[in-house]
Amino acid sequence: MKYNTDVIFSKILDRYIGIEYGTKLRSIRFVRPGKQRMEKKTHDATNELERYFDGEAIDFSLDVDISYLSPFEQKVLMETRKIKYGKTITYSELAEKIGSRAVRAVGNALGKNPIPIIIPCHRVVAKKGIGGYSEGIDIKTRLLELEQVNANNL
DNA sequence: GACGATAGCCCTT
DNA sequence: AAGGGCTATCGTC
Structure with missing residues (x-):
């Protein structure tokens, strides 16, 4: 399985957010700001997260991959x-x-x-x-x- | 076996 | 009223 990663910056958290996805959502990571990063917004989840951070009371309804957990x-x-x-x-x-x-x-x-x-x-x-x-x-x-x-x- | 992103009870100030 | 110790509980590693 191959994964892609989007990146946005959340001002309210003061963190870069990495969104990793294949056919389903794989992981979300919080990265402290330090080095400047290029934002990348291709996946629906990324868009929804931006709206979330902008204060929209959004319900996420994306497919998530947690099959490898117990x-x-x-x-x-x-x-x-x-x-x-x-x-x-x-x-x-x-x-x-x-x-x-x-x-x-x-x-x-x-x-x-x-x-x-x-x-x-x-x-x-x-x-x-x-x-x-x-x-x-x-x-x-x-x-x-x-x-x-x-x-x-x- | 030990260790938790717990909770509840029972003490002591 | 607030905080500390003790323990029941149970899924991971």
Whole structure:
């Protein structure tokens, strides 16, 4: 399988976003700004992400490739995709939805999410507190703030 | 076996 | 009221 990569810059996150795709979406990566990069926008996902960062309350509906993950991890991520824009659920609620009590395993699975934002793992929070985020809590916080602002504008 | 992006309970200030 | 220790829980590695 051969993959292509798009690149955009997110001002709100202060990160370059790399979008890797084949026939399906493969991964999204956050890259700290440093060296200047050429933006490249060819895939639908790239366009949708730009609209997302511009504050549009968009629901992503793109095909995603997570077949190489474990069944449990896939379950967790599929369930995570159902969380609507501007909403959050807790790790334990998510575990319950997939019929498990492995609350912490859910956290681990989310940490392996290859396609953040589009699989909105930032919308899964701890019962008390925000929980973790592999790209850094500040990123998670900004994403949630962005969504809260725009969800209120409905 | 140990370790988590947890949660709940029970203590101590 | 807030924070620390203890432990139940269970999927990965």
